[in-house]
Amino acid sequence: MKTNLSILVFLLGMISQSFAQEEKAEKTEVNRDPIKFEKAMSGTFNGQKVDYNAVVSETFLRNSKGEVTAGLWSTAYIRTGVDSSKRPVTFIFNGGPGSASFWLHMGFFGPKVVKTDSGATMDDGSAPYTFVDNPQALLDITDLVFIDPIGTGYSQVEGVGENEDFWGLNEDARSIAQFMRIWVTKHGRWQAPKFIAGESFGTTRAAKIAEVLEGGGQTMAVNGIILISQALDYAGSSSWEDNITSFFTYLPSMAATAWYHNKAGEGKELEAFVQEAREFAYNDYLTALYKGEKQTEGEKSAIADKLVYFTGLDKDFILRSDNQILMHRFKKELLRDQGKAIGTLDGRYLATETDKAAEGPVLGDPSSYMTGAAYTATWNDYVTRELGVVMDRPYYSSAVGMGGNWNWKPVPDGAYWEPSYVSTARSLSEAMHRNTAMKVMVANGYYDLITPFFDAEYTFARHNFPQERIEMKYYEAGHMMYNHQEDFDALSQDIREFLTKLIQ
Known part of the structure; x- marks a missing residue:
């Protein structure tokens, strides 16, 4: 009996080792090129006809050994027929952490947007939903790059990568900064004005990215940052x-x-x-x-x-x-x-x-539930039918399994750290002091009950922010103020003016 049991344990161990080796083998090679879908399009924005390419593509992120760790997906709208070397580019992402960028894409910045009840009285109901051209989109003055962090959208770990390499405050910022440098290099935009627009945790991320971009052997200065429903210091939003x-x-x-x-x-x-x-x-x-x-x-x-x-x-x-x-x-x-x-x-x-x-x-x-179905449906229809994307997996609007596995610690593993409220406010303040041309616009909703506008005022009154380079804007709506048509119009005008002043 003991002999039989020993044989069984040995066989189970061999099978387990075999599976582990197979899994390891799967994580050591990426034998393909990044996936890309590209389509020529045109539209009228701010009264100006613009020809552009819509590019939904995967970018391989790599570790210090040059090994592929992830495939990060983005959707870019790149104007054609113009000298692109100094053409402004705006990188856009949402928050969560764990949210894809389709909220800002479908709700405000994209060339087409979904429309829910502006008065906040009606549920979005069932399909079909209202999806319209967005003549206020910024494509006449800047290219747009919507970023889906790892675990969201189509983005996922590849090669030797693990989710823990990306699911954390510092890890996330480093991965997005790496993508931005790759994109700028590939498209020849080192001399172009660069902007970041983030919403909610996306503002937490934006502040950290501004800091990360100033190091790593490839310093990249950002001209301006747009913070929509800011969350830089969580003591004021918890x-x-x-x-x-x-x-x-x-x-x-x-x-x-x-x-x-x-x-x-x-x-x-x-x-x-x-x-x-x-x-x-x-x-x-x-x-x-x-x-x-x-x-x-x-x-x-x-x-x-x-x-x-x-x-x-x-x-x-x-x-x-x-x-x-x-x-x-x-x-x-x-x-x-x-x-x-x-x-x-x-x-x-x-x-x-x-x-x-x-x-x-x-x-x-x-x-959330009175608007979410409209956003999800219009995005999935748009990305497949209009942009021609065909994938063998779903587009995840929220990362699966990220919640309890996110690393909020701002210090490396093993370093002593006492729990405190998350804050990247000092990171942004110091980045602004090192880059004295950078300006920040903060968009606040009066009825935002998760990232309150008074917290934005309280945050930017501290941390030694250069007050003359901070613009505070207010809207009579909530976290996604662009769901209210009057504030969609106002936010569009405010961002356009903010960018234009920094581009000239």
């Missing part, structure tokens, strides 16, 4: 218990959202009401938050009265919350009397809840 910063930074967004839903600020203009909230946050609320139990009951009651004024919530609820309102509770509590919960990405959206007694929303984020 609504968690005991995080005093977040109660301070979220308050004006709560006030703006309460104003929108007619729960606060009656008779006030939005900007005036928001300004009141800013002043209260700085002058009274912040002090109260730090004093904590050193306040008298009368002082607590006075602060609660002001919070009622700004948020429209019940005073007893605010006092039970110790004058500290967590965002998930606010989203449920604001319209609880109507049985509705409001959106996270955009507080204008609301939905009828199945559990009206729950502490927070139970159906998820209506500003």
Whole structure:
């Protein structure tokens, strides 16, 4: 019996070793060229007819030994018939981490865009969806390169690569910076103005990339960065218990959202009401938050009265919350009397809840699920039918399995580090001090309840940012402010003006 068992263990070991060797062999060779789909197209942008090539392609990333580690996919729109050596190029990506770039592609920057309900009252429903030409696209002044980080879109590890080589704050930035250098070299754009546009975590990434591009033996200076719904310092965008910063930074967004839903600020203009909230946050609320139990009951009651004024919530609820309102509770509590919960990405959206007694929303984020199907469907139709892409695997709008495997540590493995809030604000500030020509535009949505506009103000007021090179812009919508047509128009004009000034 022992002999038979020993033989079985030996055989299992041999089989396991055989599989491991096969897997290793599969990870050591990439015997093919990168895949590319290219199509000649034309359109009218800002009143100007533009001929361009749409290029959906794979770029091999390599390690220090020159071995292929991943195939990173991008979609580029490159103008033809012009001298490209100094033609501006804008690199664009979304956030997550783990999100593909199709949100900014389909929602705002692309030559064609999807249209959902601008008033945030109607669900996107079922196909077909509205997909239209985008005459405000920037192709008359810059080429556009949409980047899908590894694990998103069609991008995936190849050769000797592992997901852990790319799924981390530093790892991600290095891979995107490597791609940008490869793209610029291949297309002869080292003398061309270069811009980055990122949304949400994409802004966290953009700040880190600006730092990475200044090293590595191939210094590349960026002319400008567009931060849409910035998230550079997560202390101000993490609504968690005991995080005093977040109660301070979220308050004006709560006030703006309460104003929108007619729960606060009656008779006030939005900007005036928001300004009141800013002043209260700085002058009274912040002090109260730090004093904590050193306040008298009368002082607590006075602060609660002001919070009622700004948020429209019940005073007893605010006092039970110790004058500290967590965002998930606010989203449920604001319209609880109507049985509705409001959106996270955009507080204008609301939905009828199945559990009206729950502490927070139970159906998820209506500003996401009321628009997501339209984005996904139009992209998949567009990339196959119009751009001619044929792949044997799906385009992943979100990376599968990335969430719990993302490495947020800003230091190498094995280095001592105590947990803290993620922040790349100092990285961007230092990059701006080294590159004194770089400018930054920050686009903020008043009703953004995940990356609040007041956090952007608080972040850029610190970290020694050169104030004269920061442009703050505000829009009466949420995280994806371009879902609101008036703000789509305003954002388009603001970005066009920002780029034009830096190109001239």
